[in-house]
Amino acid sequence: MKLSFLLEKANIAYDGEDVEVSLITDNSAKCKPSCIFVCHKNAGRYIESAKENGAVLIISEEKLSENCIVVSDTRETYSVLCREFFSRPDEKLSLIAVTGTNGKTTVCSMINHILEMNEIKCGLIGTVTNKAVEETESELTTPDCFELYSLLSEMAEAGYEYCVIEASSQGLDQKRLFGLSFQWGIFTNLTQDHLDYHKNKENYKNAKLSLFENCKNAIINYDDKNAEEFASVCKGEVITYSVISNESVFTAKNIRSEEGFVGYEMVSDGFILRVSLSLSGDFWAGNSLAAIICANKVGIPAEKCVYALKSFSGVKGRMEILDIPTPYRVIIDYAHTPDSLLQTLLSLRKFCKGRIILVFGCGGNREKEKRSEMGRVAVYNSDVVFITSDNPRNEEPLEIIDDILYGIKKTKTPVFIQPDRRAAIGAAIKKAKRSDIILLAGKGHETCQLVAGEKIPFDEREIVKSFIN
Numbered sequence: 482m483k484l485s486f487l488l489e490k491a492n493i494a495y496d497g498e499d500v501e502v503s504l505i506t507d508n509s510a511k512c513k514p515s516c517i518f519v520c521h522k523n524a525g526r527y528i529e530s531a532k533e534n535g536a537v538l539i540i541s542e543e544k545l546s547e548n549c550i551v552v553s554d555t556r557e558t559y560s561v562l563c564r565e566f567f568s569r570p571d572e573k574l575s576l577i578a579v580t581g582t583n584g585k586t587t588v589c590s591m592i593n594h595i596l597e598m599n600e601i602k603c604g605l606i607g608t609v610t611n612k613a614v615e616e617t618e619s620e621l622t623t624p625d626c627f628e629l630y631s632l633l634s635e636m637a638e639a640g641y642e643y644c645v646i647e648a649s650s651q652g653l654d655q656k657r658l659f660g661l662s663f664q665w666g667i668f669t670n671l672t673q674d675h676l677d678y679h680k681n682k683e684n685y686k687n688a689k690l691s692l693f694e695n696c697k698n699a700i701i702n703y704d705d706k707n708a709e710e711f712a713s714v715c716k717g718e719v720i721t722y723s724v725i726s727n728e729s730v731f732t733a734k735n736i737r738s739e740e741g742f743v744g745y746e747m748v749s750d751g752f753i754l755r756v757s758l759s760l761s762g763d764f765w766a767g768n769s770l771a772a773i774i775c776a777n778k779v780g781i782p783a784e785k786c787v788y789a790l791k792s793f794s795g796v797k798g799r800m801e802i803l804d805i806p807t808p809y810r811v812i813i814d815y816a817h818t819p820d821s822l823l824q825t826l827l828s829l830r831k832f833c834k835g836r837i838i839l840v841f842g843c844g845g846n847r848e849k850e851k852r853s854e855m856g857r858v859a860v861y862n863s864d865v866v867f868i869t870s871d872n873p874r875n876e877e878p879l880e881i882i883d884d885i886l887y888g889i890k891k892t893k894t895p896v897f898i899q900p901d902r903r904a905a906i907g908a909a910i911k912k913a914k915r916s917d918i919i920l921l922a923g924k925g926h927e928t929c930q931l932v933a934g935e936k937i938p939f940d941e942r943e944i945v946k947s948f949i950n
Contacts, residue, residue: 484502505517505562508625515537518536556655575643577666578647580667580668583824584771585608585622588667606632623658624652667701672821697718699714739761761802800828812921818851836914837864838864844874857889859894868885903939
């Protein structure tokens with residue numbers, strides 16, 4: 482697309498040299514000849530690098546160099562330019578967004594599965610994977626604007642009808658979804674997370690609330706204390722769901738959970754439908770209820786939604802039971818907040834016939850406030866605890882562990898300290914007996930560890946198998 486044409490479509494005045502635009506990016510390292518570099522606030526030091534790599538135009542909020550166009554909001558402009566570059570692919574799709582602290586990946590994956598099982602072409606953009614014509618691993622929960630519109634364009638050209646998108650708080654705050662309109666928005670819950678980025682809970686909540694200003698209709702978890710506030714933002718139809726209250730539009734009643742099975746009755750006024758899932762963990766009930774409601778509202782009969790979920794095999798790193806020949810179980814879960822860790826441990830307790838052996842840590846250069854609470858949750862809900870590293874990044878692992886230990890005062894639960902996560906997993910396996918469950922919490926779908934600026938290959942599935950072999 483010609484530069485002049487692109488800027489005209491984005492309502493940006495330009496009378497400079499015209500070239501064929503190769504790329505739009507806000508990362509100077511990705512710049513290449515004939516690209517546009519969008520320079521966000523406080524990123525002026527990267528302009529020379531962007532030019533050296535071939536950027537022909539700079540977009541910023543102040544005049545930082547020659548051949549620089551000044552705009553009032555670079556994040557909005559970045560999104561608009563990417564959308565126009567790919568010729569507004571979102572207009573050919575019906576979009577569904579899911580936000581919340583926990584459950585986004587699960588709900589999105591279930592909706593995607595239900596629609597595809599009913600022969601509706603549906604794309605998926607999220608934490609674990611991006612599914613368009615091909616399936617690729619994700620780098621961000623909500624991708625960079627250029628990648629986002631590239632994926633939407635691929636879906637639109639392939640004749641997809643729907644796309645379901647995980648909307649992260651950072652993605653919303655950075656306006657990666659700016660300009661998009663969603664047919665349905667789903668709110669799962671709000672607990673403590675990402676305060677290192679948002680600074681306080683109010684900012685975190687407001688980022689997620691902003692999604693519903695652009696949703697025609699909403700599906701809201703009635704059990705969350707913020708439900709009413711989220712519902713009030715949406716101007717269209719609002720449907721509530723619950724696993725504990727009869728006041729919601731839909732309720733999951735009589736939840737039954739054991740290893741490899743979750744069942745409940747989906748109940749509404751004059752309506753009841755039995756749901757059964759071949760999965761482990763109570764949390765699947767509420768998440769599947771939200772997915773069924775959404776798929777039903779886009780036109781699939783509820784009975785067909787429930788039938789489709791019978792073949793849903795779960796999500797990588799979400800209560801993932803490893804297929805290994807041992808008298809004990811090893812489960813990998815992404816639980817990395819106090820609430821998600823608690824819910825996972827409570828679910829395991831319902832079907833664990835032996836001990837729960839927990840291996841967990843906390844990420845480095847992320848909110849320290851939650852570390853001590855993670856420690857408290859661990860010792861009060863497990864039988865044996867190994868405290869180790871997660872992604873230490875540029876922090877010393879033992880300093881992170883000290884923050885976790887601060888929340889553990891007096892406990893009868895055996896606690897072992899092993900900063901080397903591989904060694905901690907090996908020690909947990911050595912300690913396991915028949916009917917025990919080893920929970921490896923925190924990394925979930927991830928297959929690398931971030932240590933001192935390096936990405937080190939670290940797939941817990943392969944590590945477990947190597948110890949057993």
